[in-house]
Amino acid sequence: MPMTPQTAQGKAFIRPCTVIYLLLMALTLVTWALGKFNAQIGLPAMTLSMTVLGIAMLKGHLIGDFFMGLRRVRGPWRWVVTLWLLLPASLITLAFMQAGQ
Amino acid sequence: MTDKLKQPPGDLAIWIFICAELSVFAVFFAAYAFTRAKHVELFNQYQQTLNTNYALINTLALITSSYFVVRAVAAIREGSQRGCARWLLAAIAMGALFLVVKSMEYQHHFSHGVTLSTNTFYMFYISLTFFHFMHVIMGMVILAAVALKARRGAYTADRHTGVETGASYWHMVDLVWIILFPLVYVMR
Secondary structure, three states, rough: OOOOOOOOOEEEOOHHHHHHHHHHHHHHHHHHHHHHHHHOOOHHHHHHHHHHHHHHHHHHHEEEHHHHOOOHEOHHHHHHHHHHHHHHHHHHHHHHHHHOO | OOOEEEEOOOOHHHHHHHHHHHHHHHHHHHHHHHHHOOOHHHHHHHOOOOOHHHHHHHHHHHHHHHHHHHHHHHHHHHOHHHHHHHHHHHHHHHHHHHHHHHHHHHHHHHHHHOOOOOOOOHHHHHHHHHHHHHHHHHHHHHHHHHHHHHHHHOOOOOOHHHHHHHHHHHHHHHHHHHHHHHHHHHOO
């Protein structure tokens, strides 16, 4: 199923990588806004931290899949970026939980 | 559906190198987080001295540069050598913007007497971001070399491993910053 709008000729006029780029930019603005305006938003520190870490993991996964081209790769290399993201994210989560105790 | 590749785009050696680099940064991130756990007040206090607007501009610049690199790879796959070189030059310009903004940020802190030995937070902030800063410079040199070769017609639609190799390295630099930005500037 095509993920981008089609022209009358059936050719995509916006590339999938452009859609991903715009999504990455939007997610970056969300991360920045959560940090900048958290005093007004009032999220607990742990919720804020885990939310922006989750957004970072999603962004990293999109970069690996669509920018680095790993979605077209099979075997262990397919998951190299996702596995790497899980490693620091797990350790960071553990450390932040430790700090919150 | 197209057949999937056995190996990631570019030279396999660069992927081994990327794995090594990512491992080093993962250790750095974990060290930051676990040290922070022991000095939460200090880290939260000095994190507030960082300029998140600069960090936002830098994140947008690196993501944009990565997008330009994706377009450069797409251009060479379509056989456009000049198009490839142009997209790479645009990516390098975004990398330069990152360096300028980061230098302004360093200048601000250094002019206020901040050094590596000011406190543990600044030690991590300076060393982590400067280590990444050096990778941006390295990535720009690689992209410049690839752009020059593309302009000279060294790559074609069928033979462009060099472009994909340079692109993979640059995306790795972006990937690292994607974690570094929330960890150092936002998470508290």
